Amino acid sequence: LAHGELPSENVIKECAEEASIPASLAEKARPAGIVEYSQVDETGWGVKRDVIFCYDLEVPADFTPIANDGEVESFELWPIKDVISSLVD
Numbered sequence: 001l002a003h004g005e006l007p008s009e010n011v012i013k014e015c016a017e018e019a020s021i022p023a024s025l026a027e028k029a030r031p032a033g034i035v036e037y038s039q040v041d042e043t044g045w046g047v048k049r050d051v052i053f054c055y056d057l058e059v060p061a062d063f064t065p066i067a068n069d070g071e072v073e074s075f076e077l078w079p080i081k082d083v084i085s086s087l088v089d
Helices: 007-019 080-088
Strands: 030-040 047-056
Touching: 007 047
Parallel strands: none
Antiparallel strands: 030 047
16 A cells, blocks of 8 residues: 555555456455564564455456456466365365
8 A cells, every 4th residue: 555545545456457457346346354464574684564455346257357567477267165175275
């Protein structure tokens, strides 16, 4: 998030940048939770804290996200059983 930017504003921008999701669809994203974590920083001497704001967005069945800015390689649609299996393995 940029200083002063709301998570609800940022999710619309990120949807466009990462998956070519139009603002009219991204505006329907709903907050789903927060993930907080800490890790050792690049120097090995400090700790970097981070917060990820998570959103749910239901998209039409015929919608195909398209990687837009080079940060995401691809998108895949998995059956829920495969998602659960990948988390357990």
